[in-house]
Amino acid sequence: MPIRIPDDLPARKTLEDEGVYVMDSTRAARQDIRPLDIGLLNLMPNKERTETQFTRLIGSTPLQVELTLVRVSDHISKNTSEDYLKTFYRTWEEVRERKFDGFIITGAPIAHIPFEEVRYWPEMLEIMDWTQTNAHHTMFICWGAQAALHHFHGAQRYRMPQKAFGVFRHQVINPRSPYLRGFSDSPMIPVSRYNDIDRSTLGPDLEILIDNQEIGVSMLGDAKHRAVHFLNHLEYDNRSLADEYERDVAAGKGTPPPANLFPNGDTSVTPENRWRSHAHLLFQNWINEIYQTTPYDQSEIGR
Numbered sequence: 144m145p146i147r148i149p150d151d152l153p154a155r156k157t158l159e160d161e162g163v164y165v166m167d168s169t170r171a172a173r174q175d176i177r178p179l180d181i182g183l184l185n186l187m188p189n190k191e192r193t194e195t196q197f198t199r200l201i202g203s204t205p206l207q208v209e210l211t212l213v214r215v216s217d218h219i220s221k222n223t224s225e226d227y228l229k230t231f232y233r234t235w236e237e238v239r240e241r242k243f244d245g246f247i248i249t250g251a252p253i254a255h256i257p258f259e260e261v262r263y264w265p266e267m268l269e270i271m272d273w274t275q276t277n278a279h280h281t282m283f284i285c286w287g288a289q290a291a292l293h294h295f296h297g298a299q300r301y302r303m304p305q306k307a308f309g310v311f312r313h314q315v316i317n318p319r320s321p322y323l324r325g326f327s328d329s330p331m332i333p334v335s336r337y338n339d340i341d342r343s344t345l346g347p348d349l350e351i352l353i354d355n356q357e358i359g360v361s362m363l364g365d366a367k368h369r370a371v372h373f374l375n376h377l378e379y380d381n382r383s384l385a386d387e388y389e390r391d392v393a394a395g396k397g398t399p400p401p402a403n404l405f406p407n408g409d410t411s412v413t414p415e416n417r418w419r420s421h422a423h424l425l426f427q428n429w430i431n432e433i434y435q436t437t438p439y440d441q442s443e444i445g446r
Contacts, residue, residue, distance in 0.1 A: 295370075297344065381415075
């Protein structure tokens, strides 16, 4: 299960301890194959935690993958040191001439801000358009998905009466989708968001793949833009929702405990992970679909 990441990236030890096969550059060079180039635009404040979550899933494929960590150029991080970012990340300006087999755009904790008022929104518009010429397939996550649906399809979002927070059972709408091979009919999926997408604004180019009539749409296929939009968080680890809950409590927000996370609702007990297998399935299916369809000559990507 090889994935190429920098030798001293902190996520490396975590992955190796979990049995994820991390390949060094010397061994990779001996393999007479073209690795898949996947970029991860990390918009989350805790860069290290988020990159570990996604790297864990990307590294569960038998294919060789080379991962590039990317950040927006027009943003100064308050939670990650500039030295760390300069060591392990490339700005989008530094990679904009490159072609990627797959590209992931994460969520961002800015759901309360109108898109046009986000400081780096002009750059996001460029990046989203850039994926149509420089990425064979794109996965948009949470806020990234909301932004892409708004930009490409004019989909409208709205503030829900209360935060959707917990692990909820969803329904697979199209089990024939190549991205959902092996999925059970009703997977449990972590949810943490205040906004939902107005279904009436979803155009005919979008296909609902995973849904929950009460919590909202979870995953949409977007063949026109060679993309999938995942509005929730299969990438989350065991503690993601629990830590968010504790932060909300400490901030006096009065957030109730995340639904269906703690055994018997006991917040003192270690949370159960009831979505891990589907997270690995989704990313293995996504990478396999990229491998089956991406051009061998990377210069052909996007044409």
